[in-house]
Amino acid sequence: MAKRLVEVFTAGCSVCEGAVQQVKDLACDKCEVVVYDLNRKCDTLECEEKAREYGVKSVPAVAINGELVSNNGIDTGELKAAGLGQ
Amino acid sequence: MAKRLVEVFTAGCSVCEGAVQQVKDLACDKCEVVVYDLNRKCDTLECEEKAREYGVKSVPAVAINGELVSNNGIDTGELKAAGLGQ
Numbered sequence: 249m250a251k252r253l254v255e256v257f258t259a260g261c262s263v264c265e266g267a268v269q270q271v272k273d274l275a276c277d278k279c280e281v282v283v284y285d286l287n288r289k290c291d292t293l294e295c296e297e298k299a300r301e302y303g304v305k306s307v308p309a310v311a312i313n314g315e316l317v318s319n320n321g322i323d324t325g326e327l328k329a330a331g332l333g334q
Numbered sequence: 335m336a337k338r339l340v341e342v343f344t345a346g347c348s349v350c351e352g353a354v355q356q357v358k359d360l361a362c363d364k365c366e367v368v369v370y371d372l373n374r375k376c377d378t379l380e381c382e383e384k385a386r387e388y389g390v391k392s393v394p395a396v397a398i399n400g401e402l403v404s405n406n407g408i409d410t411g412e413l414k415a416a417g418l419g420q
Binding site: 257260262263267286296305306307308 | 343346
């Protein structure tokens with residue numbers, strides 16, 4: 249059976265560290281977990297290109313077989329409703 | 335009128351940079367915008383303590399007057415539903 253590609257986007261900060269472990273704990277032998285640190289940046293800038301390609305808006309973020317599964321960015325509507333700029 | 339405290343939590347990565355600018359663009363003269371880089375860490379570790387206190391689960395995240403407004407972490411339910419570990 250083909251391996252399931254699990255890509256984790258982080259920025260190497262304390263908030264992301266827990267998430268990487270969570271994913272590793274959940275992964276099984278059919279899952280191939282790849283972790284990208286957007287701060288340390290890889291030589292080929294592959295991680296930045298993938299983050300853009302997948303539309304990563306916040307970290308930690310997780311893509312499974314090329315599909316972004318867990319990723320939520322800043323919601324400006326929420327910020328405005330909470331008073332920002334009003 | 336009291337200033338509105340707008341705290342932005344980032345990790346200094348490419349994903350967060352845009353969000354900091356978004357918040358600054360939305361802010362008005364009644365908003366005091368403070369940016370915490372969880373990667374560069376401040377001397378007093380105030381930023382880490384605040385991130386923990388507010389329950390920041392992903393970055394970028396924004397708190398307004400001490401209330402976390404925009405912040406979503408990894409949803410393990412979503413990950414499982416997408417096949418992780420199955």
